[in-house]
Amino acid sequence: MEIRRPRTLSARVALVAAALAGAALSEAGCSRRVTAVDEGDRTQTLHVGNAGEPGELDPHVINSPPDYQIITALFEGLLTAEPNTLAPLPGVAERWDASADGLTYTFHLRASARWSNGDPLTAEDFLYSFHRALSPALASQYTFLFHAVRGADAFAAGKLTDFSQVGFSAPDPRTLVVRLARPTPYFPGIITGNPIWFPVHRATIERHGRIDQRGTGWTRPESFVGNGPFVLKEWQPNQVIVAEKSPTYWDAAHVRLHAVHFHAIDSDDTQELAFRAGQLHVTSSVPAAKATAYFAANSPLLLRTPQLLIRFIDVNTARPPLNDQRVRLALALALDRTRFCERLEPARMTPAYSIVPDGMPGYRPFVRLKEDPAAARALLAEAGFPNGTGFPPLEFSSETGAPLELVQAIQEAWRTQLGIKVSLLRRESRTHWDALHLKQYDLAYGGWAADYPDASAFLDLWKGDGGWNFTSWSDAHYDELLAAAASETDPAARLKRLQVAESRLVNELPVIPLSFDRDVRLIQPSVHGWATNPLLRPDYKSVWLAAP
Numbered sequence: 001m002e003i004r005r006p007r008t009l010s011a012r013v014a015l016v017a018a019a020l021a022g023a024a025l026s027e028a029g030c031s032r033r034v035t036a037v038d039e040g041d042r043t044q045t046l047h048v049g050n051a052g053e054p055g056e057l058d059p060h061v062i063n064s065p066p067d068y069q070i071i072t073a074l075f076e077g078l079l080t081a082e083p084n085t086l087a088p089l090p091g092v093a094e095r096w097d098a099s100a101d102g103l104t105y106t107f108h109l110r111a112s113a114r115w116s117n118g119d120p121l122t123a124e125d126f127l128y129s130f131h132r133a134l135s136p137a138l139a140s141q142y143t144f145l146f147h148a149v150r151g152a153d154a155f156a157a158g159k160l161t162d163f164s165q166v167g168f169s170a171p172d173p174r175t176l177v178v179r180l181a182r183p184t185p186y187f188p189g190i191i192t193g194n195p196i197w198f199p200v201h202r203a204t205i206e207r208h209g210r211i212d213q214r215g216t217g218w219t220r221p222e223s224f225v226g227n228g229p230f231v232l233k234e235w236q237p238n239q240v241i242v243a244e245k246s247p248t249y250w251d252a253a254h255v256r257l258h259a260v261h262f263h264a265i266d267s268d269d270t271q272e273l274a275f276r277a278g279q280l281h282v283t284s285s286v287p288a289a290k291a292t293a294y295f296a297a298n299s300p301l302l303l304r305t306p307q308l309l310i311r312f313i314d315v316n317t318a319r320p321p322l323n324d325q326r327v328r329l330a331l332a333l334a335l336d337r338t339r340f341c342e343r344l345e346p347a348r349m350t351p352a353y354s355i356v357p358d359g360m361p362g363y364r365p366f367v368r369l370k371e372d373p374a375a376a377r378a379l380l381a382e383a384g385f386p387n388g389t390g391f392p393p394l395e396f397s398s399e400t401g402a403p404l405e406l407v408q409a410i411q412e413a414w415r416t417q418l419g420i421k422v423s424l425l426r427r428e429s430r431t432h433w434d435a436l437h438l439k440q441y442d443l444a445y446g447g448w449a450a451d452y453p454d455a456s457a458f459l460d461l462w463k464g465d466g467g468w469n470f471t472s473w474s475d476a477h478y479d480e481l482l483a484a485a486a487s488e489t490d491p492a493a494r495l496k497r498l499q500v501a502e503s504r505l506v507n508e509l510p511v512i513p514l515s516f517d518r519d520v521r522l523i524q525p526s527v528h529g530w531a532t533n534p535l536l537r538p539d540y541k542s543v544w545l546a547a548p
Contacts, residue, residue: 036280037524041546043258045261046259049275049284050241051069051266052266054066057074057241059071072537072538074226074231075195075227077091079188085533086537088188089192106177109123109173113227116226121227123171124173129199130166131166135212136155136156142195145194145196149178167180167181186452221233231244239264241262242260243262256543257540271284272522283522291520292346294522300525301524302347303520303523304347306358306519309447310447311447312512312514315443315510316442321392325507329376330377331418332509333369333370334373334417337514348517350516355459355511356455367507376417376418388421393422394422395424395425395441396425396444397442398424398425439472450535455498459482462478462511463482464478469510482497485497
């Protein structure tokens, strides 16, 4: 999942939050005001800060964190995950079987599975949904999460037009069979919690448009039909989305919250203010300076969760002198990541010297970068630019939501350590990502969060034909290593192939690692059961509220 943090603050949201906070704080000295948190604790209504207005609530096309934090309340896939370990658990499928050769998975659906309008949820619904998600005209950016399924890549690319030839079948209404192109040991992890694997209600989709049509309005509250533990009841743009407990959900008896209110506040400062005023139970983030202060004070209100997330610099290797591996390595070795992290966001950032984040289950890199300015200068001289002489000016682009102090620190490190001039270009989020897709950049700040807990969730990004490879870099040996790992059934042999592939990526550096992240947010003491997994997948059905 790409990391996008739009920061365009709705003035109305900011004023409302500030007014609420001010009113609550002004009365703190006399009589205590009943806050949204107090009332929510009483009624089991969770108030969550969402990092901006979601672009869509269609699980097959969503593409940013504000969307993801809501979608799991409204839909459920074949499997769910244990909230903290992400171990696959039954979802719509009450059980599943895998064939001895690892090529066929059979999912047995619950007889009690229902849509929010009361319709039964069947295996045919999943077939329809997967057909839609893979339709070329829908143009989902996450069809790669079907890559293990026989024929899925070809169908998504328009090379195969008969969906019956894709590896999905429904022998009966409660049985779904998935046939893989190759053994994929981490397949249950791929389908667990990833929205593109969620089902959609066929009659609702077709009532509003074609199977492969975006933006038809079917996700508005008056039209919405989902199958998750909550159902969409209200959507006030740039203000709040309300999801209420669904009485038709198969496990409704174990859902303790009555409702979740997602407040669209894309300013971390405004969220922190609203939290302190008792208007939010949980924030989506914390301003850097405030996070450092909470961290230094060891505040119990600060929740820090290691993430499978990396921040990096994309390098357009088609542009000289960035097409020279020595230049790319010099740029990487000149950066003092430890200093950046300690100075800027010690509560959130840890230095990254490899690509796959620390904490990936069962994985350790073979090769790590180092911080060596002297070696960086020697490499730059070897490439023909002693002390930066003759080095052409480059642009380092970032979206406006990226940390300005960090990109400025990187710019300054390249100037002082290498003697090269790199100008900063700040762009609105959509413009920034469009430029990356079109490869119209020199160097670009970016990031990626894993969609499933496996090293391939990162390494596959830089395959030669990868849809998220914006670097113009392609390496046949790297692609061969990943292809071999994908079909390897022996876990140890597969792990080694992935580690060798990462070593090649770290050596070639079409992407320069910067930092691994911890998620930092504020959480009220009354919130219990909040999920703390490294993919940051919320599990609202496990949450309940009890005032301390």
